[in-house]
Amino acid sequence: MNAEPHPHAQHFPHVPNAPHSHGHRHEGAEDVDWEALGPQLERQAELHLPFIERATAWLAEQLAGEDVSRVFDLGSGPGVVSGVLARTFPQARIVAVDGAAGLLDRVGTRAASEGLADRVVTHRADLPGGLDGLGAADLIWTSKVVHHLGDQQASLRTLAASLRPGGLLAVAEGGLGTRCLPRDFGLGRPGLEARLEAAEEDWFAGMRAALPGHTRVVEDWPALLAGAGLVHTGTRSFLTDLPAPLGAGAREYLHDRLGRLRELLGDTLDAEDLRTLDALLDPRAPEGLLRRPDAFLLTATTVHTARSAGATLPGPSRVVAAG
Numbered sequence: 001m002n003a004e005p006h007p008h009a010q011h012f013p014h015v016p017n018a019p020h021s022h023g024h025r026h027e028g029a030e031d032v033d034w035e036a037l038g039p040q041l042e043r044q045a046e047l048h049l050p051f052i053e054r055a056t057a058w059l060a061e062q063l064a065g066e067d068v069s070r071v072f073d074l075g076s077g078p079g080v081v082s083g084v085l086a087r088t089f090p091q092a093r094i095v096a097v098d099g100a101a102g103l104l105d106r107v108g109t110r111a112a113s114e115g116l117a118d119r120v121v122t123h124r125a126d127l128p129g130g131l132d133g134l135g136a137a138d139l140i141w142t143s144k145v146v147h148h149l150g151d152q153q154a155s156l157r158t159l160a161a162s163l164r165p166g167g168l169l170a171v172a173e174g175g176l177g178t179r180c181l182p183r184d185f186g187l188g189r190p191g192l193e194a195r196l197e198a199a200e201e202d203w204f205a206g207m208r209a210a211l212p213g214h215t216r217v218v219e220d221w222p223a224l225l226a227g228a229g230l231v232h233t234g235t236r237s238f239l240t241d242l243p244a245p246l247g248a249g250a251r252e253y254l255h256d257r258l259g260r261l262r263e264l265l266g267d268t269l270d271a272e273d274l275r276t277l278d279a280l281l282d283p284r285a286p287e288g289l290l291r292r293p294d295a296f297l298l299t300a301t302t303v304h305t306a307r308s309a310g311a312t313l314p315g316p317s318r319v320v321a322a323g
């Protein structure tokens with residue numbers, strides 16, 4: 001989605017366009033059909049709501065006493081976080097920015113259903129550009145997006161230029177991969193999830209290498225934020241911890257995720273692991289992910305924050321706190 005697994009390991013929607021997809025890619029993006037992933041992205045974000053609410057509360061602590069009237073959610077996807085940001089910062093107008101028009105439609109629908117249509121607006125852009133004309137943000141949130149941009153350092157510099165002096169940039173990147181089964185769950189060779197994660201690392205490296213303008217950097221996010229001219233103010237990791245037995249929504253999400261892993265990494269797995277995956281994906285089998293009693297959802301997401309220069313800043317704190 002970082003021992004240190006890559007940021008992608010926890011949010012697995014890195015899937016090439018399906019053979020029959022209509023390819024709603026935006027210019028410059030890698031070969032991912034983000035619009036087709038809308039329902040999966042929305043369900044994933046909803047399952048992570050407890051983490052998102054704790055993370056945005058932490059941002060509110062950092063901005064306490066300051067005017068927060070303009071907030072950008074960059075690479076918003078279906079806008080689950082945009083809604084949380086609107087509730088956390090009740091004086092703010094939230095601009096959800098994404099390259100996928102269909103996902104921005106979802107943002108609008110969601111905001112209306114949450115009674116937030118007057119404060120959550122959408123803007124289509126091919127990041128890191130396309131923010132001109134939006135004004136300077138008091139807070140920018142961007143989750144699992146920068147690693148889809150070819151030059152991460154240059155992109156952060158561009159995003160930082162959209163902050164007001166003293167404004168806060170929060171980048172959710174890194175953390176721990178998603179786990180959902182015991183190491184030995186009674187089928188096939190133990191350690192399947194560790195092998196999937198290793199295969200995904202290779203896939204991820206290839207995905208990044210194929211991005212337009214790909215530039216390799218050390219993915220030290222506080223250092224990258226400093227390289228963007230910002231002052232690092234904190235790093236925290238937040239758990240998503242849904243123990244067994246899982247409800248239907250979490251099971252369906254994990255089943256869908258495993259199906260995508262099968263599709264994406266199948267060629268790299270041995271015959272035994274493929275048989276195990278197929279057994280887990282069988283919707284009727286008692287040992288399948290939709291039915292087995294031991295499935296859980298455990299992952300951690302790391303959020304790094306940094307301020308634009310130009311205001312009195314608190315000293316940096318590098319706190320790693322679970323929960």
Ligand SMILES: C[S@@+](CC[C@H](N)C(=O)[O-])C[C@H]1O[C@@H](n2cnc3c(N)ncnc32)[C@H](O)[C@@H]1O
Nearest residue numbers: 034075076077098099100125126127143144148
């Ligand atoms: C992994 S999803 C993350 C969605 C959401 N931020 C979350 O954390 O749930 C990445 C999002 O970034 C958007 N995106 C990726 N590359 C982009 C680009 N170059 N310009 C604009 N949006 C982009 C995709 O359309 C997708 O909605």
